[in-house]
Amino acid sequence: MSNEPGSVPGRRYTVWVVGLLVYALAVFHRSSLAVAGLAATDRFDISASQLASFTVLQLLVYASMQIPVGLMVDRFGSRTVLTAAVTVVSTGQAAFAFADSYALALGARVLVGAGDAMTFICVLRLVTSWFPRRQVPLVSQLTGNLGQLGALAAAAPMTWALGHLGWTRAYLGGALVGLVALVLLRVLLHDTPTQAHLRGVPMTARALAASLAASWAQPGTRLGLWVHFSTPFSTTLMGLLWGFPFLVTAEHVSAGTASALLSLLVATSVGYGPLLGWLVGRHPWHRSTTALVIVGALATVWALVLLWPGDAPLLLLVLLIVVVGAGGPGSMIGFDVARTSNPDHRTASASGIINVGGFTSGLLAVLAVGAVLDALTPGAQDYTPEAFRWAMATQYVLWTLGVVQVLRYRRRIRSLTTREQVAGGSSMVDLTPDAR
Numbered sequence: 001m002s003n004e005p006g007s008v009p010g011r012r013y014t015v016w017v018v019g020l021l022v023y024a025l026a027v028f029h030r031s032s033l034a035v036a037g038l039a040a041t042d043r044f045d046i047s048a049s050q051l052a053s054f055t056v057l058q059l060l061v062y063a064s065m066q067i068p069v070g071l072m073v074d075r076f077g078s079r080t081v082l083t084a085a086v087t088v089v090s091t092g093q094a095a096f097a098f099a100d101s102y103a104l105a106l107g108a109r110v111l112v113g114a115g116d117a118m119t120f121i122c123v124l125r126l127v128t129s130w131f132p133r134r135q136v137p138l139v140s141q142l143t144g145n146l147g148q149l150g151a152l153a154a155a156a157p158m159t160w161a162l163g164h165l166g167w168t169r170a171y172l173g174g175a176l177v178g179l180v181a182l183v184l185l186r187v188l189l190h191d192t193p194t195q196a197h198l199r200g201v202p203m204t205a206r207a208l209a210a211s212l213a214a215s216w217a218q219p220g221t222r223l224g225l226w227v228h229f230s231t232p233f234s235t236t237l238m239g240l241l242w243g244f245p246f247l248v249t250a251e252h253v254s255a256g257t258a259s260a261l262l263s264l265l266v267a268t269s270v271g272y273g274p275l276l277g278w279l280v281g282r283h284p285w286h287r288s289t290t291a292l293v294i295v296g297a298l299a300t301v302w303a304l305v306l307l308w309p310g311d312a313p314l315l316l317l318v319l320l321i322v323v324v325g326a327g328g329p330g331s332m333i334g335f336d337v338a339r340t341s342n343p344d345h346r347t348a349s350a351s352g353i354i355n356v357g358g359f360t361s362g363l364l365a366v367l368a369v370g371a372v373l374d375a376l377t378p379g380a381q382d383y384t385p386e387a388f389r390w391a392m393a394t395q396y397v398l399w400t401l402g403v404v405q406v407l408r409y410r411r412r413i414r415s416l417t418t419r420e421q422v423a424g425g426s427s428m429v430d431l432t433p434d435a436r
């Protein structure tokens with residue numbers, strides 16, 4: 001019944017918009033270093049790999065917190081965890097504003113990663129509680145995609161703020177937006193149409209482990225994890241760290257064109273939402289096929305760019321960006337598979353398991369590219385186009401692993417469910433010994 005709150009359409013959208021704004025703010029903080037690389041190198045007197053360590057550490061903290069955060073959301077509800085999220089991310093960003101050493105700045109990025117890690121799963125849980133079941137795939141897609149607008153706010157406006165207001169005021173300004181978000185969420189956001197706070201039952205460590213094991217035992221949770229692993233890392237790689245240097249150094253486009261291409265990446269990523277949300281809601285049996293098509297398109301367009309003799313033409317780079325933009329939205333399919341494979345009281349912890357996938361593959365991709373670049377240009381000041389091509393080609397290792405696992409778990413789930421069951425909104429498998 002909690003999924004059919006038909007009498008509250010107005011409040012439903014208010015809650016969703018507030019949740020979406022808080023998520024977009026988290027994405028803003030997550031991405032706010034992308035345009036500040038040179039300023040950060042100067043301020044903390046650090047090398048390129050120390051600069052990359054900010055992003056790596058942030059992703060590591062994010063990925064490692066997903067399962068505890070999922071359990072926290074199922075136990076304490078989205079409103080409470082979102083309040084903690086905004087407080088922690090804003091404190092981290094304020095600390096980053098005043099940090100004057102590499103060590104302090106790293107500590108601040110840990111807080112930013114931790115607060116960010118607590119946000120998205122809360123908002124997905126709100127969508128499940130407030131929207132009718134049939135609308136959940138589309139609204140979840142729109143949440144993930146529109147939230148990326150936070151990355152756009154972190155591009156040009158942050159460049160302007162850094163240039164005109166200076167480091168401390170630019171980052172502090174971002175942190176202060178958190179106060180507005182806190183007021184909005186305390187006043188307007190309730191966990192469900194009937195409860196301000198949705199509390200799960202207190203559980204012992206043993207019961208928590210059993211609940212996680214039950215989610216993990218569902219083949220749909222594992223399928224969702226591998227869908228989320230395979231689809232988004234190209235987008236992360238390009239959007240968070242290596243996109244700009246790859247386009248400028250390996251493809252010889254100007255800094256302005258590279259910035260425009262990276263803004264296009266965010267814009268296209270937002271644009272895929274309605275199409276994928278509709279496809280997933282309409283053809284749930286083919287969710288994994290949709291994800292595999294996206295991975296196939298990514299692998300193909302990257303092959304064209306990397307094998308192109310000399311610099312790829314601008315049109316091909318635009319195509320690359322448009323296809324890479326589908327990775328983030330494609331990963332949302334993973335959350336949908338996990339949602340329909342688990343009961344409502346485990347939705348958030350199942351989402352936490354899923355979210356580990358894409359942030360682990362993103363982290364591995366960022367590290368692999370850095371490692372190959374360093375190995376192929378030891379001691380060199382500038383990376384060569386050749387080194388960049390080999391570095392970007394490491395993505396094929398992750399795609400191969402992801403596709404093998406997606407095929408494996410989809411075969412399993414398809415042998416244990418029927419098309420009718422999945423079309424009816426459930427891919428949950430009865431795993432009790434009697435049922436097998």
Ligand SMILES: N[C@@H](Cc1c[nH]cn1)C(=O)NCC(=O)O
Pocket residue numbers: 116120144145148232269327328329330331332355358
């Ligand atoms: N894949 C993202 C969401 C997304 C949607 N479109 C582009 N990206 C995801 O898993 N998000 C989790 C988060 O915390 O951002």
